[in-house]
Amino acid sequence: MSDQQIRKARSHVNQSEDLIFERSAPGKRGMALPRLDVPAVSAAEALGADLTRDDVSGFPEISEIEAVRHFTRLSTWNYAIDYGMYPLGSCTMKYNPRVNEFVARLEGIATEHPYQPAELAQGCLRILRDLERALLAITGMDAITLEPAAGAQGELTGLLVIHAHLRDRDGHPRKKVLIPDSAHGTNPASVALTGYAVENIRSDASGQVDFEELRRLVNEDVAALMLTNPNTLGVFEERIADVAQVLHERGALLYMDGANMNALAGVVRPGDLGVDVMHLNLHKTFSTPHGGGGPGAGPVAVKKILEPFLPVPAIVEEADGRLRLDTERPKSVGRVKAFGGNFGVLVRALAYILAYGPGIRQATEDAVLNANYLRAKLQDAYDLPYSTPSMHEVVFSDARQRKNGVNTIDIAKRLIDYGFHPYTTAFPLIVHGAMMIEPTESESREECDLFVDAMRSIAEEAATDPNLVKSAPRSTRVGRLDEVAAARKPILRWKPSE
Ligand SMILES: *Cc1c(COP(=O)(O)O)cnc(C)c1O
Numbered sequence: 001m002s003d004q005q006i007r008k009a010r011s012h013v014n015q016s017e018d019l020i021f022e023r024s025a026p027g028k029r030g031m032a033l034p035r036l037d038v039p040a041v042s043a044a045e046a047l048g049a050d051l052t053r054d055d056v057s058g059f060p061e062i063s064e065i066e067a068v069r070h071f072t073r074l075s076t077w078n079y080a081i082d083y084g085m086y087p088l089g090s091c092t093m094k095y096n097p098r099v100n101e102f103v104a105r106l107e108g109i110a111t112e113h114p115y116q117p118a119e120l121a122q123g124c125l126r127i128l129r130d131l132e133r134a135l136l137a138i139t140g141m142d143a144i145t146l147e148p149a150a151g152a153q154g155e156l157t158g159l160l161v162i163h164a165h166l167r168d169r170d171g172h173p174r175k176k177v178l179i180p181d182s183a184h185g186t187n188p189a190s191v192a193l194t195g196y197a198v199e200n201i202r203s204d205a206s207g208q209v210d211f212e213e214l215r216r217l218v219n220e221d222v223a224a225l226m227l228t229n230p231n232t233l234g235v236f237e238e239r240i241a242d243v244a245q246v247l248h249e250r251g252a253l254l255y256m257d258g259a260n261m262n263a264l265a266g267v268v269r270p271g272d273l274g275v276d277v278m279h280l281n282l283h284k285t286f287s288t289p290h291g292g293g294g295p296g297a298g299p300v301a302v303k304k305i306l307e308p309f310l311p312v313p314a315i316v317e318e319a320d321g322r323l324r325l326d327t328e329r330p331k332s333v334g335r336v337k338a339f340g341g342n343f344g345v346l347v348r349a350l351a352y353i354l355a356y357g358p359g360i361r362q363a364t365e366d367a368v369l370n371a372n373y374l375r376a377k378l379q380d381a382y383d384l385p386y387s388t389p390s391m392h393e394v395v396f397s398d399a400r401q402r403k404n405g406v407n408t409i410d411i412a413k414r415l416i417d418y419g420f421h422p423y424t425t426a427f428p429l430i431v432h433g434a435m436m437i438e439p440t441e442s443e444s445r446e447e448c449d450l451f452v453d454a455m456r457s458i459a460e461e462a463a464t465d466p467n468l469v470k471s472a473p474r475s476t477r478v479g480r481l482d483e484v485a486a487a488r489k490p491i492l493r494w495k496p497s498e
Pocket of ligand 1: 090091150151153184187228257259260298
């Protein structure tokens with residue numbers, strides 16, 4: 001056989017699978033149906049000629065086993081946390097225990113109708129109620145809504161709550177929200193959607209909010225500061241209690257982006273630090289499979305004074321222990337999502353929390369330990385722009401490799417050849433050529449060591465053979481995609497080549 005024939009025959013080994021159209025051969029059928037024992041009716045007779053067609057030109061003709069193998073092989077190219085380490089910083093790609101899936105699929109949970117009256121849905125409401133209690137215990141806050149479907153929607157909900165509270169308190173909602181320059185992009189987007197202006201606040205040399213700058217900026221126009229803690233550099237904002245005090249003295253509120261709770265859960269309660277509003281990313285910290293856009297859940301927890309403004313319906317417990325949905329909240333910002341939120345994600349989060357119990361603290365400590373292990377093992381190979389201690393993630397930069405023309409994207413692409421999902425590139429924005437690495441608590445020492453070996457080997461390659469790194473990935477069917485063309489001139493339909 002020629003090389004090309006071998007490659008085609010063994011395509012599943014080297015990731016060069018043909019398109020299903022290219023495997024098509026005229027007359028092949030996916031399945032053969034048994035002989036009809038009733039009169040035949042054509043689709044055109046049944047549905048009308050205007051709704052049917054005789055021929056779909058170019059439709060692939062392929063046997064059942066070929067179709068099954070084609071899609072099964074493709075499925076093995078998906079990188080997943082179940083496949084290997086997924087160090088995508090900020091996304092907290094931790095292992096999602098199978099027991100969560102088992103619980104979410106139980107009869108009466110997966111099959112409950114969303115319009116079931118509350119009297120007949122006491123079990124599901126109890127699940128939501130228990131999750132609310134668990135999250136309040138973990139955050140140290142007073143009240144919570146489980147409705148928002150993502151971190152970003154939680155941000156919007158929390159800001160709407162602040163807006164409604166300030167209008168109620170002062171007669172006007174104030175004008176702007178402060179955001180550190182290290183913030184996640186969803187923060188300014190949520191601020192703008194709420195109708196506030198964004199004002200940037202810079203980070204100091206330690207990677208934390210510049211406290212003196214904050215003092216200067218907080219005035220009667222400022223509704224809130226949105227602070228991520230630990231921030232996107234993986235650095236704990238040590239002065240958060242002072243930050244809260246400065247804001248409170250001038251009538252402003254502290255919003256905490258809690259997407260990084262994987263560094264705090266079971267150890268620190270944001271409610272004790274002066275935080276007024278925060279969201280959680282259940283799909284990150286509390287283990288729901290995520291990526292590719294969902295599903296997610298972004299509960300918003302608040303201090304007592306903000307409770308009247310939370311979305312409706314609220315789950316209320318009667319004296320006899322029965323639960324009901326209360327929509328009579330005149331100051332509420334309204335409903336932000338149907339059916340109490342993404343129920344399946346909420347169930348998984350509760351299953352995870354109950355399975356761990358107080359062990360949540362151990363998960364947090366292991367996440368921090370793993371990030372610091374990688375930091376210690378890699379800091380002589382890669383530039384560490386901030387020497388402040390790391391929490392659950394560590395941010396390096398490509399400064400050393402850039403001298404040889406190799407950047408963070410090149411290194412990330414080369415990691416694919418070593419069998420790892422890339423880390424997060426080019427974020428946070430305040431680090432030029434950022435390499436943001438979050439191993440999570442799921443990884444063993446052995447897996448961390450393999451990652452360290454890969455990263456050190458790539459650093460070596462960048463020094464001795466930079467073109468090797470710049471041309472990665474070399475192990476995949478396609479190398480570098482033209483991402484601009486893919487967005488601007490997408491080709492969404494296959495056509496036979498002439
Ligand atoms: C992931 C993330 C968000 C947004 O959460 P989504 O659930 O993706 O909408 C916001 N802030 C930070 C710091 C994050 O890491």
